[in-house]
Amino acid sequence: MTRLAILVVVSLVASACGASTPAPSAPASPSGTPTPRPLEAVTFIAGFKAQANLPFVGVYVAQKRGYFREQGLDVTIQHSAGSGEHIRLLGTGAVQFSTGSAGDVMKRVADAGVPLVSVAVIGQRGEQAFAVRADSTIRTPKDWEGRLVGYKGTVSADYLALLKIAGVDRSKVREVAVGFDPRVLVLGQVDVYPVFTSNEPDTLNRLGVPVRLFEPWRFGVPSLGLTYITTRDMVAGRPDTVRGFLAASLKGIADAVADRDAAVEIVMGYAPGEDRAHQRYMLDAEIEAALTDLTRAQGIGATQRGDWARLQDVLAENGGLSKQIDVDQVFTDRFTKELYKDGRLVRP
Amino acid sequence: MTAMPRRTLIDLGVAVAALGLVGLALEIWTSAFRVPPYLVPSPSSIAARLWTDAALFAREAAITVGEAAGGFALGTSTAFVAGALMAQSRLLERTLFPVAILIKLTPIVAIAPLFTLWFGFGTGPKIAIAALITFFPMLVNSFVGLRSADAQELAFLQTLGASRSEIFRMLRVPSALPFLFSGARISLNLALIGAVIAEWTGADRGLGRVIFVANANLDLTALFGAVLTLAAIGIAANAAVGAAERRVLHWHPIVVTT
Numbered sequence A: 001m002t003r004l005a006i007l008v009v010v011s012l013v014a015s016a017c018g019a020s021t022p023a024p025s026a027p028a029s030p031s032g033t034p035t036p037r038p039l040e041a042v043t044f045i046a047g048f049k050a051q052a053n054l055p056f057v058g059v060y061v062a063q064k065r066g067y068f069r070e071q072g073l074d075v076t077i078q079h080s081a082g083s084g085e086h087i088r089l090l091g092t093g094a095v096q097f098s099t100g101s102a103g104d105v106m107k108r109v110a111d112a113g114v115p116l117v118s119v120a121v122i123g124q125r126g127e128q129a130f131a132v133r134a135d136s137t138i139r140t141p142k143d144w145e146g147r148l149v150g151y152k153g154t155v156s157a158d159y160l161a162l163l164k165i166a167g168v169d170r171s172k173v174r175e176v177a178v179g180f181d182p183r184v185l186v187l188g189q190v191d192v193y194p195v196f197t198s199n200e201p202d203t204l205n206r207l208g209v210p211v212r213l214f215e216p217w218r219f220g221v222p223s224l225g226l227t228y229i230t231t232r233d234m235v236a237g238r239p240d241t242v243r244g245f246l247a248a249s250l251k252g253i254a255d256a257v258a259d260r261d262a263a264v265e266i267v268m269g270y271a272p273g274e275d276r277a278h279q280r281y282m283l284d285a286e287i288e289a290a291l292t293d294l295t296r297a298q299g300i301g302a303t304q305r306g307d308w309a310r311l312q313d314v315l316a317e318n319g320g321l322s323k324q325i326d327v328d329q330v331f332t333d334r335f336t337k338e339l340y341k342d343g344r345l346v347r348p
Numbered sequence B: 001m002t003a004m005p006r007r008t009l010i011d012l013g014v015a016v017a018a019l020g021l022v023g024l025a026l027e028i029w030t031s032a033f034r035v036p037p038y039l040v041p042s043p044s045s046i047a048a049r050l051w052t053d054a055a056l057f058a059r060e061a062a063i064t065v066g067e068a069a070g071g072f073a074l075g076t077s078t079a080f081v082a083g084a085l086m087a088q089s090r091l092l093e094r095t096l097f098p099v100a101i102l103i104k105l106t107p108i109v110a111i112a113p114l115f116t117l118w119f120g121f122g123t124g125p126k127i128a129i130a131a132l133i134t135f136f137p138m139l140v141n142s143f144v145g146l147r148s149a150d151a152q153e154l155a156f157l158q159t160l161g162a163s164r165s166e167i168f169r170m171l172r173v174p175s176a177l178p179f180l181f182s183g184a185r186i187s188l189n190l191a192l193i194g195a196v197i198a199e200w201t202g203a204d205r206g207l208g209r210v211i212f213v214a215n216a217n218l219d220l221t222a223l224f225g226a227v228l229t230l231a232a233i234g235i236a237a238n239a240a241v242g243a244a245e246r247r248v249l250h251w252h253p254i255v256v257t258t
Helices: A002-017 A054-064 A085-092 A102-112 A157-165 A200-206 A232-237 A239-258 A260-270 A276-290 A293-298 A305-317 A334-339 B003-032 B043-052 B054-088 B090-105 B108-119 B124-147 B151-159 B164-200 B207-216 B220-248
Strands: A040-046 A073-079 A097-101 A116-121 A128-133 A148-151 A174-177 A193-196 A211-214 A226-231
Touching (some): A040 A054, A040 A085, A085 A097, A097 A102, A116 A232, A128 A157, A193 A200, A200 A211, A200 A276, A232 A239, A239 A260, A239 A276, A260 A276, B003 B043, B043 B220, B054 B124, B054 B220, B090 B124, B108 B164, B124 B164, B164 B220
Parallel strands (some): A040 A073
8 A cells, every 4th residue: 555655656757767567468479389477577777878887788688688588577678867766766666676886775775764675786896986187197196185176966985985095184185066077177177087987987088088097996995886776575575586687687797798799789779879989988897897706706796795894884984874784684695696606697 | 004915915824824735635645654755755854854954954045046146137137138139129139039049948957067167166157057047038028028118108209309218218118117027037936946957067055956965865855845945935036026016016007906
């Protein structure tokens, strides 16, 4: 009843996003063959516009190649405008799967009480970095003192952690909200500009301004990147659905790693008008961030509790969380452990 | 108490009662169905947030109002000058109106980030965006108002040998006043919206930033607190324009009959 009431309110939002929960349908089958079991309808909403973020790519490829249907799923793909509506839609049950960075997931759970669970960590390090022009005299974070450093939206916890680790006196750093247009770095309106490593560095390079990056993880700041997310209800009540969705999506990611050109071709079908070369840059960068010793041994998507605990600590110490939470409530590695054997995908 | 304030008070009472009823219904609904606050916050939680963070909302509102006021002044004055030029010359009308239409049809959200590139990070881009968004309604109202002068009165002044400047001051501007007040009402609210949009694209202060951050954090009590603060400012601004209109146009049928 509660869910029904909530859905009444969010139905306009959901319909605006095109979210739907179509009735289960059976795939066409040749006459004479047994009727296949009905497909289970689920909706995936990517956390941003269509582009080559690796978790998105996994879903696009899985959809294109019929991997979801092999898992008994009829997946509808939607995209968020990037204002957090995908999280709200997950919270209402209007969609079943989405994406979000590990830090964001933790923050939504701690601050807003949204019952999210990360079920596979695709990006093994934070995607945010701080760019300076390649010809800048800034060599270390300590050099940021006396300079104009931009931030998007709010000053991030990994920025504050980086300042602490690098011994930067924050009172000497001039901080300014810069929005989301990297041309402020091109025009010299800021000395340091926050970027997503798989995105703006390429854009800036195309503008004729190559950059150097200060990536917090390289300085020892714990971080994790994009993850597949669902809700506690899904994990507890529909684990087979979650397992099937991940099996197909991770297979899609494996395909993308094996044949990047083919993956970008599929991405372009979802992102007409986007620059193909930029999408390839993004895919390459995200694959690099997904491949670590851990994932080479246990498969892309694998995670370990210690990373989440360290991430929580750094967020809590730097104002990124309103309260401590039980990290075991925020992520689970049970599905990736079931799906991989010796780093290779298997379907239980 | 004069008739006008009494009527205003009655209108205000009806509006408050209607809002109260909507708030009560929402309160009951969110409580009865335990709606998560990240989806729909209860009115009482929004009220509590407004109370506890009153200083924050007031401080940030002052920033936004300052930007909106600057944009309103710049946009409406420029629009009035353009409207006056268009009213005086068919050639200018044909030249400027397509430009005005272009400005009107430009999605502000799409070009707002460019204003930061052009005007920097300070209040400049916020004022410019607020000015841009207020421009068209005031332009149209100025133009139509200045053209609405009574033909007989115009002919009379011309037979007296009045100059264009005298006709403008003594006939066209007074004739345009109801239109100018109408344009001001529309533009004031748009100026507030323009300032908020500008703050979304890169600001460290203002109600727009409060809304932006609250949305990112799924903090809907802060979001609606800022929205209600903005609405209150808009209502107050409209009331101020209405009061000024009644005072200036006390002789005009539009005021006498309403």
